[in-house]
Amino acid sequence: MSEATDEPPITLYRLQACPFCERVVRKLDEYDLDYHSRFVEPMHSDRNVVKRVSGARTVPAIVDEETGVTMSESANIVEYLDKTYGGAN
């Protein structure tokens, strides 16, 4: 599927009800960042789509087209968002 031109630059790979994912969502909301959610399988072994994107099957993972960054692990993502988008606040 091709991306529409008005797609938000940030894509968040997430699992429903995953607290680590919600932690990232809270941070995205805090900085008022527009993002697109992609939900994946609960079964870790079935998450090949995330592996193809980030190299690992863990969620959350984000892809930020604005900076070209792809990243896993909520603590890393939160730190990245703070550093990249937190300055202006």
Place this chain on the structure above:
Amino acid sequence: MELGFEVVDLPETDYPTEGEQAPDFTRPLVTDEQWEDVSLSELAADQPVLLVFHPMDGAFPSTYMWNELRDRAFEDDHDVQVVGVSISSPYEHMTLIDDREMEFALFSDPQNGVAEAYDIVNDLDGMAGVSEPRPAVFLVDSELTVQYAWAAEEWPDFPDYDAVSDAVASL
């Protein structure tokens, strides 16, 4: 179907027909490995869409419909993408996609709002509070103009696959 009794008739509806505009909507679109919010107009901008409303995943008409659509593989020979809609959750859609060994994506619409917009709601007798789309097929172009439309008039009822085939061939 040739049965020795009357099948349940569904009430008349005012679903969009050839030349009319299909209502746009956004719902989670489920593949075998993920789901994300996608609008019908986004999909159609890429390629004409054969939008297939089906009963909840696991009901036998859904099994029959998807087996037939998988085997006919309209998307192999024509400029069309086949996409489903039912009230089933994304998790159930992933199971259906695996079970039917198909590559179609399916919209998840548990509250049946898309069927309401298309005027093809089927209130299910004996399942309190549950409604789903009646089986229906809409072929839409990039402007969401309906090129072919069919909606069940009986319960159960199945698409005329040869008519669908002619419609996708004439795109």
